[in-house]
Amino acid sequence: MLEFIQDYYAFIFLALLFTIGLYGMMVKQNLVKKALGMAIVQATVIMFWIVSAYKDGAGIPIFDKRYGVENPEMYINPLPHAMMLTAVVVAIITFGLSLALIIAIYREYNTLHEPELLDQMKDI
Amino acid sequence: MSDKPLTEKIPRYCKGTGMMAPTDSPIVHIACRGISPFIFLIGLYVFFHGHYSPGGGFQGGVLMAATILLLRLSLGTGLSQVVMPASITLRLSAVGVLIFAGTGVITMIFGGDFLDYHFLPLPWLDPAYLRYYGILLIEVGVVLTVMTTLIAIYDDLLGY
Amino acid sequence: MITQNIPILVPVIYLIAAAAVPLLGYKRTLFAFCTALFGSAAAFCVGIIGLISVITNGPISYHISGWMPPIGIELVLDPLSAFIIVVISGSTLMVMMYSMNSLAQEIPDKIVPFYSLSMLFLFGLSGMTVTGDLFNFFVFLEISAVAGYGLLAIGDRRAPFFAFRYLTLGTAAAAFYLLGVAFIFMSTGTLNIADIAQVLPEVKDHPPVIIALILIILSISIKMGLFPVHQWLPDTYTSASSTATALIAPIGTKVAAYFLIRIFTLYEYPPIIDILSIVAAASIIAGSLLAIVQPNLKRMLAYSSVANIGYIMLGITLATPMAYIGALLHILNHTMMKFVLFASAGGIMNNMKTLDITKLIGFPTVMPLTAVAFLIALFSMVGIPPTVGFFSKIYLLLGAIEAQEWFYVAAIVLSSLLALVYLFRFISIAFFRPYNKSDDKKIVQVDGPPLPYTDLSENNTNKHFEAMKKNDMSPSMLFPVLLVAVGILIFGIFNGYIVSIISKSMPVF
Amino acid sequence: MHWLIEFILFFILVVTALTALNVRNLLAAVVAMNVFSFMAAIIMVSLGAVDVAFVEAVAGAGVIGVYSVVAIRLTSRKSQD
Amino acid sequence: MKTLQYFLLLAFLGILVGTVIHLPPRGDIDSPVHQTVNPAGTLVAGTYYIQHAYKDTKTPNMVVAVLADYRAYDTLGEVVIVFVGGIACFFILNLRRRKP
Numbered sequence: 001m002l003e004f005i006q007d008y009y010a011f012i013f014l015a016l017l018f019t020i021g022l023y024g025m026m027v028k029q030n031l032v033k034k035a036l037g038m039a040i041v042q043a044t045v046i047m048f049w050i051v052s053a054y055k056d057g058a059g060i061p062i063f064d065k066r067y068g069v070e071n072p073e074m075y076i077n078p079l080p081h082a083m084m085l086t087a088v089v090v091a092i093i094t095f096g097l098s099l100a101l102i103i104a105i106y107r108e109y110n111t112l113h114e115p116e117l118l119d120q121m122k123d124i
Numbered sequence: 125m126s127d128k129p130l131t132e133k134i135p136r137y138c139k140g141t142g143m144m145a146p147t148d149s150p151i152v153h154i155a156c157r158g159i160s161p162f163i164f165l166i167g168l169y170v171f172f173h174g175h176y177s178p179g180g181g182f183q184g185g186v187l188m189a190a191t192i193l194l195l196r197l198s199l200g201t202g203l204s205q206v207v208m209p210a211s212i213t214l215r216l217s218a219v220g221v222l223i224f225a226g227t228g229v230i231t232m233i234f235g236g237d238f239l240d241y242h243f244l245p246l247p248w249l250d251p252a253y254l255r256y257y258g259i260l261l262i263e264v265g266v267v268l269t270v271m272t273t274l275i276a277i278y279d280d281l282l283g284y
Numbered sequence: 285m286i287t288q289n290i291p292i293l294v295p296v297i298y299l300i301a302a303a304a305v306p307l308l309g310y311k312r313t314l315f316a317f318c319t320a321l322f323g324s325a326a327a328f329c330v331g332i333i334g335l336i337s338v339i340t341n342g343p344i345s346y347h348i349s350g351w352m353p354p355i356g357i358e359l360v361l362d363p364l365s366a367f368i369i370v371v372i373s374g375s376t377l378m379v380m381m382y383s384m385n386s387l388a389q390e391i392p393d394k395i396v397p398f399y400s401l402s403m404l405f406l407f408g409l410s411g412m413t414v415t416g417d418l419f420n421f422f423v424f425l426e427i428s429a430v431a432g433y434g435l436l437a438i439g440d441r442r443a444p445f446f447a448f449r450y451l452t453l454g455t456a457a458a459a460f461y462l463l464g465v466a467f468i469f470m471s472t473g474t475l476n477i478a479d480i481a482q483v484l485p486e487v488k489d490h491p492p493v494i495i496a497l498i499l500i501i502l503s504i505s506i507k508m509g510l511f512p513v514h515q516w517l518p519d520t521y522t523s524a525s526s527t528a529t530a531l532i533a534p535i536g537t538k539v540a541a542y543f544l545i546r547i548f549t550l551y552e553y554p555p556i557i558d559i560l561s562i563v564a565a566a567s568i569i570a571g572s573l574l575a576i577v578q579p580n581l582k583r584m585l586a587y588s589s590v591a592n593i594g595y596i597m598l599g600i601t602l603a604t605p606m607a608y609i610g611a612l613l614h615i616l617n618h619t620m621m622k623f624v625l626f627a628s629a630g631g632i633m634n635n636m637k638t639l640d641i642t643k644l645i646g647f648p649t650v651m652p653l654t655a656v657a658f659l660i661a662l663f664s665m666v667g668i669p670p671t672v673g674f675f676s677k678i679y680l681l682l683g684a685i686e687a688q689e690w691f692y693v694a695a696i697v698l699s700s701l702l703a704l705v706y707l708f709r710f711i712s713i714a715f716f717r718p719y720n721k722s723d724d725k726k727i728v729q730v731d732g733p734p735l736p737y738t739d740l741s742e743n744n745t746n747k748h749f750e751a752m753k754k755n756d757m758s759p760s761m762l763f764p765v766l767l768v769a770v771g772i773l774i775f776g777i778f779n780g781y782i783v784s785i786i787s788k789s790m791p792v793f
Numbered sequence: 794m795h796w797l798i799e800f801i802l803f804f805i806l807v808v809t810a811l812t813a814l815n816v817r818n819l820l821a822a823v824v825a826m827n828v829f830s831f832m833a834a835i836i837m838v839s840l841g842a843v844d845v846a847f848v849e850a851v852a853g854a855g856v857i858g859v860y861s862v863v864a865i866r867l868t869s870r871k872s873q874d
Numbered sequence: 875m876k877t878l879q880y881f882l883l884l885a886f887l888g889i890l891v892g893t894v895i896h897l898p899p900r901g902d903i904d905s906p907v908h909q910t911v912n913p914a915g916t917l918v919a920g921t922y923y924i925q926h927a928y929k930d931t932k933t934p935n936m937v938v939a940v941l942a943d944y945r946a947y948d949t950l951g952e953v954v955i956v957f958v959g960g961i962a963c964f965f966i967l968n969l970r971r972r973k974p
Contacts, residue, residue: 006796007899013803015890017810019883024814025452026879030872032819032865034452036826040810041459043833048463050842052470055908056901060841061924062177063934069925075936076841077907077920082940083419085182086952087462088848090426093959094455095857096277097430099864100963101437101451103281104444106868113873121442175933178843180941186851193859214306214960221303221957224950225296238292239946240350255931259942262949269953273960274856280963281863299954348947354916357947397965404958411951423951427958434962444966470897473906473918482914495893844937
């Protein structure tokens with residue numbers, strides 16, 4: 001049992017966090033909350049990849065003369081890290097854009113509550 | 125230095141837009157203006173030392189952007205125009221993209237594939253060092269784009 | 285240099301045009317227009333050269349940075365992706381011609397960022413088309429998606445809100461996609477599509493791989509706007525500015541459909557494909573039904589987009605040669621006809637100040653040439669013989685008969701009949717109600733949300749009536765619309781050539 | 794016992810995520826989100842991804858925080874759920 | 875409506891947890907990601923980078939070598955997405971020349 005927890009706790013926590021993010025996007029009705037849920041979902045997926053790169057007993061992926069390169073078990077896999085740098089940037093830019101849209105919406109309707117917004121859109 | 129209080133020097137377009145008005149506190153001014161060059165220096169270090177330690181174009185660019193954002197927050201958007209005018213940010217970021225894409229196009233013109241640094245026109249270098257300097261070249265583009273765009277998004281959010 | 289580097293050239297041309305637009309267009313917006321037009325024309329020419337060279341010499345595999353595929357990123361230009369590239373770049377060229385006047389009428393203060401964003405959108409789409417790497421596809425998906433959120437957020441009052449909804453939905457879709465790719469990566473250890481196809485048969489029944497397939501298909505369905513998750517599509521298309529709609533509506537969803545072809549030819553899991561074809565059939569019928577009840581012209585067209593994506597999807601999932609040809613022909617058909625329809629809708633909005641179908645009385649009198657093009661495109665949507673739409677639907681029907689799936693045959697026929705209903709509804713109002721002076725008030729009366737960029741205060745009845753007599757779209761807007769409308773007829777008559785190109789790209793069934 | 798520290802960090806992550814989504818004051822929600830980003834960065838360091846952790850700490854907790862505060866300052870600070 | 879949403883979320887959580895426990899465990903050296911050669915006989919990218927990055931590019935930081943050389947096209951996409959974000963925010967929010 002302890003073995004199982006040790007092996008899979010990270011994945012199960014991340015599945016839980018992914019669902020929490022989706023909960024923020026689906027159930028919460030304030031637009032800023034929706035954006036925060038979006039950020040949580042993206043951060044979760046990024047951490048999922050990072051966990052997939054981890055090796056027991058390995059060091060960070062920076063070349064060290066003491067270890068050499070013959071033994072790949074000495075370094076953590078650098079491929080997911082490089083890809084997730086890109087994904088983090090994507091997450092930041094998407095969040096910034098969502099904030100820009102939120103400001104644009106507030107200028108027009110003076111509220112950020114979704115039912116109120118839909119209500120105001122009904123009569124025009 | 126004139127003897128007018130700082131708030132009177134704000135251009136007209138800064139007034140009435142919430143956060144753009146700067147604070148008048150000299151402590152905040154001196155602290156932020158004093159610390160921002162050092163953060164910029166750390167950004168440059170992170171960028172140029174990225175080949176050897178954690179860091180690289182993106183991290184350095186974000187740190188440099190943080191410098192300007194600190195000035196923007198403390199001095200107000202109007203006064204910090206001297207450091208980085210809002211009108212050139214997006215054009216500088218276009219220049220950064222062009223540096224990156226231009227590196228690829230140059231390698232393509234000299235007979236290689238897109239972004240194949242082996243074909244950079246620097247014949248006196250080893251192939252491995254060609255790649256080393258190619259990485260540095262494109263990271264210049266990355267740093268320029270990231271730094272200016274993060275500032276531009278801040279300015280746009282404020283409606284400046 | 286050109287023949288060797290064709291797969292990368294189309295995205296790079298768009299990228300350089302996008303970066304040059306803010307630099308050149310700073311002083312005069314005309315330079316921005318010229319850059320965008322020139323860039324899209326160059327990309328179209330390179331796309332055509334690519335299609336010819338791929339058909340004569342076979343597929344090109346291009347290695348970015350000179351690294352071999354599992355190590356570096358691979359780009360693939362086969363007849364299928366070259367065909368898609370030609371379609372999207374041709375459509376963009378037409379939109380760029382159309383945009384010169386329409387932008388000046390709609391968003392005169394945002395011309396430069398519009399051109400830059402549209403070029404970046406095309407950079408994303410063309411990058412998605414040629415890539416052979418799952419993560420690279422994600423990056424380009426996000427580029428095109430972010431540019432799309434920006435483009436669709438300007439229009440009437442509601443546009444930012446619908447764009448925000450689209451953004452949350454699209455980001456969730458991207459997260460699903462990335463999670464699915466993570467499952468595949470952890471099960472196979474590679475990201476290259478050709479490489480995955482080799483490794484995957486060994487781990488085929490591994491639960492993460494199946495869930496990954498479901499997640500990827502779910503995310504791409506969201507991007508395509510299939511039936512249960514289609515709501516973002518009519519909302520954003522209705523509220524966005526008509527130039528942005530004319531740019532995004534014809535090509536935005538096609539590349540996702542193309543990527544599904546790539547995914548399916550790699551590995552199949554039969555239950556998912558069965559479910560997907562049922563979803564496609566539901567999408568066809570629901571889209572057509574919802575299109576009938578819409579009063580707004582753009583909204584009706586957007587719902588018919590949902591139905592047409594259903595056709596493409598059905599053709600892909602039926603997996604017979606005829607259905608495959610039908611799906612690809614329908615991609616071409618749908619691109620051309622949606623461009624004509626949305627571009628004319630933009631002209632109608634500008635000249636008649638309304639998009640309510642019941643108030644478009646006298647539309648052919650006011651805009652005769654636009655009306656002709658509009659009618660041709662509507663015929664193509666229904667499937668009336670000399671147009672491309674007829675042949676694509678015939679191929680789809682033959683494919684469904686070949687696969688012995690009578691339910692889908694019924695769905696296609698039923699949907700065509702429903703399309704006939706909304707065609708007749710439109711024609712009976714716009715063409716056969718005679719135009720007389722007592723209808724004036726009906727026309728001038730403005731319905732729906734007022735757009736921020738239309739100046740309605742000058743809407744004096746007499747002035748408006750006089751303007752109506754001869755108020756067709758300006759030549760630079762009319763020319764691409766008529767060109768594509770003639771193209772619909774020509775491609776319909778000479779569809780054999782296109783079918784021969786398409787059948788070169790056919791996977792083995 | 795290296796993994797136990799990480800376990801606790803993951804638990805803090807879940808708590809801050811729920812706080813960020815359920816608190817009614819949006820400014821507090823944003824601060825909770827910054828804590829979330831910073832904890833994520835620490836987990837990334839513990840998993841050996843120093844570069845990603847650097848970006849997450851600098852941008853996710855810094856720049857995003859500035860943007861959110863600006864956006865909330867320009868719109869409203871209260872949320873109804 | 876809310877009940878349906880909660881039900882969907884719970885079902886999704888169940889599916890996700892049921893899937894992740896079939897993945898290779900955290901830190902497993904034998905997972906396919908960390909092998910040298912695939913079952914199909916092609917190279918696995920991650921291990922190749924560890925073994926060749928310093929020799930090919932003289933860059934000790936392997937992440938930078940992967941980011942800017944082996945997968946430079948992704949980084950081009952990353953830079954472009956930053957640029958797109960800037961332009962899109964400008965497109966949505968600029969009021970400079972807009973008439974009231």
